[in-house]
Amino acid sequence: MEDRELIKSYIYLNAVVPQLEEIVAFDSEAQRLVKGWDCSIQMHVSGGPAVCLTFQNGKCEAKLETVARPSVAMWFPSPATVNKMFEKKGFVLPVIWRGIWRLGSIRKFNKLTQIMEKYLKPTQAMLQDRKLFEFHTRLQLMVAAYALKAVGEHDPKVTGIVQKTVNGVMEIRVMPDGPAVHVLKQNGTITPAKGPAENPMVSMQIQGIDLTYDMLTGKVDFLEALGLCRIQLHGMIGMAENMAVVLERIEKYVEV
Amino acid sequence: MGSFKLDKSLEWFARACKVIPGGIIGHKHPAFTVPGSYPYFAERGDGCRYWDPDGNEYIDWMCGFGPMILGYNNPVVDAAAAEMKKNGDGMSHPGTVSIAFAETLVKTIKGADWCVYGKNGADVTTWCTRVAREYTGRKKVLMVNGAYHGAQAWCTPGHGGLIEEDRTHVHCFDWNNLDSFTQLVEQYKGQIACVIMTPYHHVVYADQMLPAPGWWDSIQRICRQEGIVIISDDVRAAFRLDLAGSHVYFNYDPDMVCFSKAIANTYPLSAAVGKNAFKKMAGEVLFTGTFFSCMEPMAAAIATINELKRLNAVEYMMRIGKLLWDGLIERGKAHGFEIVMSGPYTIPFMRFGNEVNFLRKQLFSAESAKRGVVFHPHHNWFISCAHTEDDVKESLKVADEAFAIVKQKFGS
Numbered sequence: 001m002e003d004r005e006l007i008k009s010y011i012y013l014n015a016v017v018p019q020l021e022e023i024v025a026f027d028s029e030a031q032r033l034v035k036g037w038d039c040s041i042q043m044h045v046s047g048g049p050a051v052c053l054t055f056q057n058g059k060c061e062a063k064l065e066t067v068a069r070p071s072v073a074m075w076f077p078s079p080a081t082v083n084k085m086f087e088k089k090g091f092v093l094p095v096i097w098r099g100i101w102r103l104g105s106i107r108k109f110n111k112l113t114q115i116m117e118k119y120l121k122p123t124q125a126m127l128q129d130r131k132l133f134e135f136h137t138r139l140q141l142m143v144a145a146y147a148l149k150a151v152g153e154h155d156p157k158v159t160g161i162v163q164k165t166v167n168g169v170m171e172i173r174v175m176p177d178g179p180a181v182h183v184l185k186q187n188g189t190i191t192p193a194k195g196p197a198e199n200p201m202v203s204m205q206i207q208g209i210d211l212t213y214d215m216l217t218g219k220v221d222f223l224e225a226l227g228l229c230r231i232q233l234h235g236m237i238g239m240a241e242n243m244a245v246v247l248e249r250i251e252k253y254v255e256v
Numbered sequence: 257m258g259s260f261k262l263d264k265s266l267e268w269f270a271r272a273c274k275v276i277p278g279g280i281i282g283h284k285h286p287a288f289t290v291p292g293s294y295p296y297f298a299e300r301g302d303g304c305r306y307w308d309p310d311g312n313e314y315i316d317w318m319c320g321f322g323p324m325i326l327g328y329n330n331p332v333v334d335a336a337a338a339e340m341k342k343n344g345d346g347m348s349h350p351g352t353v354s355i356a357f358a359e360t361l362v363k364t365i366k367g368a369d370w371c372v373y374g375k376n377g378a379d380v381t382t383w384c385t386r387v388a389r390e391y392t393g394r395k396k397v398l399m400v401n402g403a404y405h406g407a408q409a410w411c412t413p414g415h416g417g418l419i420e421e422d423r424t425h426v427h428c429f430d431w432n433n434l435d436s437f438t439q440l441v442e443q444y445k446g447q448i449a450c451v452i453m454t455p456y457h458h459v460v461y462a463d464q465m466l467p468a469p470g471w472w473d474s475i476q477r478i479c480r481q482e483g484i485v486i487i488s489d490d491v492r493a494a495f496r497l498d499l500a501g502s503h504v505y506f507n508y509d510p511d512m513v514c515f516s517k518a519i520a521n522t523y524p525l526s527a528a529v530g531k532n533a534f535k536k537m538a539g540e541v542l543f544t545g546t547f548f549s550c551m552e553p554m555a556a557a558i559a560t561i562n563e564l565k566r567l568n569a570v571e572y573m574m575r576i577g578k579l580l581w582d583g584l585i586e587r588g589k590a591h592g593f594e595i596v597m598s599g600p601y602t603i604p605f606m607r608f609g610n611e612v613n614f615l616r617k618q619l620f621s622a623e624s625a626k627r628g629v630v631f632h633p634h635h636n637w638f639i640s641c642a643h644t645e646d647d648v649k650e651s652l653k654v655a656d657e658a659f660a661i662v663k664q665k666f667g668s
Binding site for chain 2: 228
């Protein structure tokens with residue numbers, strides 16, 4: 001029996017939250033907020049995922065694990081509590097067991113998550129702006145790659161598929177010079193990373209950012225796009241086929 | 257010879273996508289090859305060649321994924337089928353040709369005492385497992401990891417539309433790994449109805465594996481000892497290794513054997529044969545389908561089998577296959593590549609020795625297809641009686657050009 005709440009919490013903490021790296025790099029308000037900030041904020045679910053965000057030198061770096069001595073540590077007693085917080089379903093108060101006196105940092109962090117939400121769920125007007133559209137699509141791509149880990153490692157419906165999938169790197173690259181992500185699949189684990197891969201086992205190349213947006217929002221028939229060469233697979237196609245099954249499971253949990 | 261245009265193929269594909277999910281269903285979808293380099297549709301075939309909607313001509317080393325063994329449009333087979341078709345088909349009773357067909361198969365296949373007929377390989381592989389369950393009163397089915405026995409829920413390599421219970425009683429072991437097999441036999445002692453295996457291991461994206469010395473002997477010994485029924489899935493390999501069945505080629509003695517693909521030289525037909533001990537149960541396990549008893553494919557099958565015997569087909573195909581096999585290794589070597597060929601000469605699989613991700617093979621295959629030679633990048637190929645030495649020479653000439661392009665892009 002799959003633990004829906006647990007998998008969702010992995011998606012939120014290990015796929016969505018790490019994209020604050022992107023937000024801080026892109027958004028001027030976020031940059032203003034983190035300027036001069038030297039702080040690490042950790043979120044941890046009991047028996048579930050953890051993420052630690054380090055803000056330093058105007059940048060944000062995410063680690064998908066707990067670290068020693070974070071500035072602020074938030075603990076959620078169950079996956080459901082963290083999910084409620086992200087889905088804004090009722091009042092959730094995590095246990096702040098470290099750094100509770102750093103209220104300013106917590107406020108800043110809340111503000112950053114609000115900025116991120118704006119980009120993850122943009123209005124139609126925002127999408128008319130080409131720059132925002134491209135950034136939103138880039139963000140979606142990153143979330144999808146990181147969610148591959150969340151779902152592929154924890155959803156019992158696909159963990160068997162991941163186990164049987166050949167080891168190696170799958171790259172997803174927007175052509176000709178768009179964003180790229182890749183995931184390293186090693187036995188039962190999936191490790192996401194940003195940027196192109198040097199020697200991928202399989203590379204999925206998507207013709208343009210518009211097509212990428214359509215693909216990530218379910219507007220594209222994948223097989224049709226492959227046949228018409230709008231999406232190309234180079235390398236171990238079987239690996240991409242299996243990972244596509246994992247990707248499709250993501251939407252069963254959460255709209256990202 | 258130059259790069260072919262595929263404009264019409266692509267136009268047809270775009271049109272197909274409007275009414276057919278994905279445009280083309282299953283393993284013939286362009287995504288399984290290199291889209292944009294291979295034809296998407298075939299308009300007509302003759303001998304070992306076919307033509308696409310753009311008028312491009314191809315030497316087909318895939319033989320329609322196996323069914324073509326005497327050549328497309330084979331006059332002998334087509335005449336027998338046409339003669340039968342004259343009388344009408346699909347009537348409310350089977351034709352007497354079904355008896356002639358069963359007699360032909362029983363006479364041809366070693367160890368066969370009876371025969372049933374269906375349409376596709378999965379019809380018979382699935383049914384044989386049910387006969388084995390009925391015969392033994394046991395639930396478990398053993399199969400080899402990665403083996404293909406059809407797209408039914410119990411064995412499909414696909415992922416959609418399945419529930420956990422579909423595979424509850426299906427367990428997998430590794431080819432040529434006796435420990436892996438005996439472990440399952442011990443774990444499910446007294447519960448295993450059958451083991452279903454292909455005569456040798458032919459998977460996609462990987463070298464084919466012949467049985468290791470003693471492999472079939474051991475499987476057979478353990479199965480006899482434990483009362484496990486042996487089903488030989490000869491759907492892909494049959495009639496290309498030994499006309500009496502691939503179990504003769506590899507020297508084992510299955511209880512039931514499944515056939516399809518080459519059995520009727522592209523006419524839709526499958527069959528299972530078995531030993532007398534299973535005949536009663538075979539009659540009790542429902543096996544039926546509206547088109548199972550159509551007469552035209554059976555007439556084609558009888559003509560195909562007789563023609564294969566007359567032509568001493570296996571020996572011929574082995575010779576042609578070896579020419580292609582050796583030629584590719586030699587041409588590859590000339591360009592600095594180590595070419596690895598695996599499987600039997602009549603059902604070869606090729607890859608570049610220095611890679612695991614098929615990038616070179618994909619480019620090689622794509623460039624060959626653009627020059628009129630269909631080598632599949634990920635699947636084994638098939639040799640037919642319609643392929644000639646000249647076809648091999650022409651294909652090797654194209655391969656030479658394709659190797660040069662691969663070298664240019666990747667180095668040796």
